[in-house]
Amino acid sequence: MNKYNGISFPATRLRRTRRTSALRKLVEETTLSTNDLIYPVFLLDGKNKSSPIKSMPGINRQSIDGILKIAEKMMNLGIPAIALFPVVKTNDKSLVAEEAFNSEGLIQRSIKKIKSEFPELLIISDVALDPYTTHGQDGIINSDNYVLNDVTVDTLTKQALSHAEAGADIIAPSDMMDGRVGAIREALESNNFPNTLILSYAAKYASSFYGPFRDAVGSDANLAAGNKYSYQMNPKNALESLREVAMDINEGADLVMVKPAMPYLDIIYKVQKEFSVPVFAYQVSGEYAMLQAAVKAGYLEYKMSTLESITAIKRAGASAILSYHSLEIAQWLNE
Ligand code: PBG
Numbered sequence: 001m002n003k004y005n006g007i008s009f010p011a012t013r014l015r016r017t018r019r020t021s022a023l024r025k026l027v028e029e030t031t032l033s034t035n036d037l038i039y040p041v042f043l044l045d046g047k048n049k050s051s052p053i054k055s056m057p058g059i060n061r062q063s064i065d066g067i068l069k070i071a072e073k074m075m076n077l078g079i080p081a082i083a084l085f086p087v088v089k090t091n092d093k094s095l096v097a098e099e100a101f102n103s104e105g106l107i108q109r110s111i112k113k114i115k116s117e118f119p120e121l122l123i124i125s126d127v128a129l130d131p132y133t134t135h136g137q138d139g140i141i142n143s144d145n146y147v148l149n150d151v152t153v154d155t156l157t158k159q160a161l162s163h164a165e166a167g168a169d170i171i172a173p174s175d176m177m178d179g180r181v182g183a184i185r186e187a188l189e190s191n192n193f194p195n196t197l198i199l200s201y202a203a204k205y206a207s208s209f210y211g212p213f214r215d216a217v218g219s220d221a222n223l224a225a226g227n228k229y230s231y232q233m234n235p236k237n238a239l240e241s242l243r244e245v246a247m248d249i250n251e252g253a254d255l256v257m258v259k260p261a262m263p264y265l266d267i268i269y270k271v272q273k274e275f276s277v278p279v280f281a282y283q284v285s286g287e288y289a290m291l292q293a294a295v296k297a298g299y300l301e302y303k304m305s306t307l308e309s310i311t312a313i314k315r316a317g318a319s320a321i322l323s324y325h326s327l328e329i330a331q332w333l334n335e
Pocket residue numbers: 126127128129130138174175209210211212213214228283284285286
């Protein structure tokens with residue numbers, strides 16, 4: 001006997017609870033608030049610089065002055081966290097990405113600056129080598145272009161420490177090397193950063209929806225015909241995401257991420273059901289670009305479609321969402 005047996009019309013009319021707005025509010029299962037939002041930004045070196053990203057209408061790469069204005073806006077809107085992605089100058093890129101852990105690098109300087117002006121805004125810093133490598137891979141490659149795991153982990157650990165030293169609250173490894181969470185956690189503990197959180201991109205898929213991001217940080221040309229299939233997850237796999245998450249939790253992750261978001265709602269749902277760790281989701285650049293393109297073509301209405309997309313991600317089980325729509329969503333929620 002399942003519990004739905006015996007429920008029949010007209011004893012049950014599901015439309016009763018949908019009749020008025022007040023009734024609908026009363027039975028709402030999912031609520032979205034500004035507390036759930038994280039805003040990713042693209043950082044340029046220099047002063048008073050801003051450059052539009054063609055495939056992401058409405059989003060600009062900006063120098064620190066512009067990012068500080070965004071940070072202030074975020075504080076006023078009640079968005080708790082900013083995620084930083086650097087656009088690294090060609091001259092600073094190399095085969096082994098040593099710029100990634102330069103204590104005076106763009107990211108490290110920017111973390112210090114944002115922290116000093118807005119100490120309460122949480123800073124999430126990305127740990128991966130793709131903005132820093134001449135080949136656009138997230139790690140260090142051998143002569144066959146294969147990304148080497150353990151050497152890469154050493155560099156990622158240095159990168160993570162340099163972010164923690166600069167004042168990052170949350171270190172977010174997005175590289176998908178094995179064992180990097182454990183190595184970073186150990187380095188944080190032994191260097192007296194016991195309270196720095198690790199948000200691991202635990203289930204990060206080898207997705208075609210990252211294209212506009214690679215354009216934004218300028219790694220697409222470097223990556224050229226290359227791909228990330230040897231380390232990011234196969235979109236055909238779901239069970240494997242549970243192994244990834246389990247490993248990262250054991251190694252010391254405080255928060256885990258599923259990425260992309262809307263095409264992977266089943267993964268968000270499964271991870272949230274299986275583990276008690278907070279699950280974050282990344283509504284990636286390609287998801288943003290699709291929505292913007294459809295709106296521009298007149299095929300979709302912007303506000304309601306955007307809110308629906310974020311609500312769906314929340315409903316699937318995400319406790320926080322990285323979205324390029326975060327500023328607008330917060331404005332709508334505050335209206
Ligand atoms: C790279 C990284 C990527 C994104 C965040 N960090 C792209 C990639 O893995 O190639 C994608 C984010 C987005 O598409 O919005 N470490």
